[in-house]
Amino acid sequence: VARDRFRLGEMTSASDAFAAGDPALFVDSRQRRRLVVLEAGAQFHSHAGTIPHDDVIGGPPCSEHRSTQGARWMVARPTLEDFVLTMPRGAQVIYPKDLAAMCTLADVGPGMRVFETGVGSGALSIALLRLGADVTGYEIREDFATRAGRNVRLFLGGTADERYHVRLRDSYEGLEDGDFDRAMLDLPEPWRVIPHLATALRPGGVVCAYTPSITQAVSVRQSLASGWFDVRTIEVLHRGWHIEGQAVRPDHRMVAHTAFLTVARRSPITAR
Ligand SMILES: C[S@@+](CC[C@H](N)C(=O)[O-])C[C@H]1O[C@@H](n2cnc3c(N)ncnc32)[C@H](O)[C@@H]1O
Numbered sequence: 321v322a323r324d325r326f327r328l329g330e331m332t333s334a335s336d337a338f339a340a341g342d343p344a345l346f347v348d349s350r351q352r353r354r355l356v357v358l359e360a361g362a363q364f365h366s367h368a369g370t371i372p373h374d375d376v377i378g379g380p381p382c383s384e385h386r387s388t389q390g391a392r393w394m395v396a397r398p399t400l401e402d403f404v405l406t407m408p409r410g411a412q413v414i415y416p417k418d419l420a421a422m423c424t425l426a427d428v429g430p431g432m433r434v435f436e437t438g439v440g441s442g443a444l445s446i447a448l449l450r451l452g453a454d455v456t457g458y459e460i461r462e463d464f465a466t467r468a469g470r471n472v473r474l475f476l477g478g479t480a481d482e483r484y485h486v487r488l489r490d491s492y493e494g495l496e497d498g499d500f501d502r503a504m505l506d507l508p509e510p511w512r513v514i515p516h517l518a519t520a521l522r523p524g525g526v527v528c529a530y531t532p533s534i535t536q537a538v539s540v541r542q543s544l545a546s547g548w549f550d551v552r553t554i555e556v557l558h559r560g561w562h563i564e565g566q567a568v569r570p571d572h573r574m575v576a577h578t579a580f581l582t583v584a585r586r587s588p589i590t591a592r
Contacts, residue, residue, distance in 0.1 A: 338376050338397075343474055345398040345406070346371075348391060355398060355406035357474065366391060400450060403475050404443045410467045411440030414506060414530060415578050417558040419447040422504060425554075425583040426528040428453050432501040435520065437491040437513060442468030444504055449480040453502070457484070458491040495520045505529040510536070511543035518547055523588040530579045537580040544584045551584040 338344060338358055346354045346364060356364055358377050363370040369389030376385070382396040398406070401416040414422070422444070428434060430452030439445055439459035445468055448455050459465040465486045472484055489496070492512040498520040505513055510529040517527055527548075529540045537553050544551050556578075560571040 335381060337378055337380060338395075340373075340377050343398055343403065343407075344376055345396050345402050347394045347396070353402065353406060355403065364393075366393070371395075398475075400446060400475070403471075404446065407441065407443075407471050407474070408467065409441035409443075409471075410461075410464045411438070413441045413443035415558075415575060417556045417575060418530060418578055418581065419444060421554070421556045421581055422528050422530065423447055423451060425552075425581060426502045426504060426526045428502055433499060435495065435497070435500040435503040435517075437505060438464070438507040439468045439486055440464055440506065442471040444506060445472055445484065445486075446475050448504065449476055449484055452483075454483045455485070456497050456500070457486040458489040458495070459486055460488070460490050462488055491516070501525050503527040508536075509539070511539045514540070514543040517586065521586045523586050525586045527584050527586070529582045531582065532579045534580060537582055540582045544582070547587050548584040549587050551582070553580050553582040555580050 340358050340360045342358050344356050344358050346356060348366070356373070358373045360374060360377060362373045364373060366387055368391035369387035371385045371387050371393060376383070376395050382394070385393050385395055387393065404413055404416055404419065428448055428451050432453045434448050434453040434455050436444060436448065436455055437458040439457035441464065445455055445457060449472060457468070459468065465488055469486060472480055487496070491507065492509065495516045500521050502525060503517050503521050505527065507513070510531065514527065521527065531537045531540060541551065541553065557574065557576050559574040562569050562571050
């Protein structure tokens, strides 16, 4: 594992001043959020007037601005959670609650070689790259691969370029690459990729499959029946709370079911 390939200092620091081309999150007093890519001479348009991007460019990474009609907007660098929920997307993205769980279950860390398929809009790619992994992604659709690359670059700048390799390939047909530490699967039939991991994933390596339906999770589990250990399937429920003085209760709405996460470790190849 080439740990020296990851240097946090390469990434845009959260304390850097805004520059043209940076993503900026605008949040109004009613918590409405808009992601904007800053451009010299451009205007941020809202229902209540405009704010020149030039007022934000060169300024601190979090500041308050008034629109031409007096509306207050907080402008800040988006967090990974903000970015994933507001970034341009083609394919459906993995929600932050599942991104966090997947990265923890798969124990993704700096310098690890991670295989990812499909790449979709790049939400999971961003989370993996942010953790310092070296990501090889297989994606069948060129438009999605392009979109993912743009989203990665927009959030991480060019700093992740060397660690992000997307190939236009059908991963059901096999893997050209190998020697991976981790594999992250988010495509309709992950059980068709798992057999290829028998050689592409190192012994002790972790696979994590994201499947919206339980029948998919069952098929994943069947494909993990031999050659794998520590196999588990979980789901993550995320419930917010309304807290205002003594009025304290769970929110009426919650991010409940999104997907099942199945995780397993590759067994060593043993002589029989
Ligand atoms: C739900 S999206 C992935 C979203 C992604 N995890 C994210 O966070 O943005 C599923 C992706 O799998 C891709 N896909 C489907 N079948 C595939 C295959 N056989 N090989 C490679 N990619 C495939 C689709 O084109 C689509 O982009």
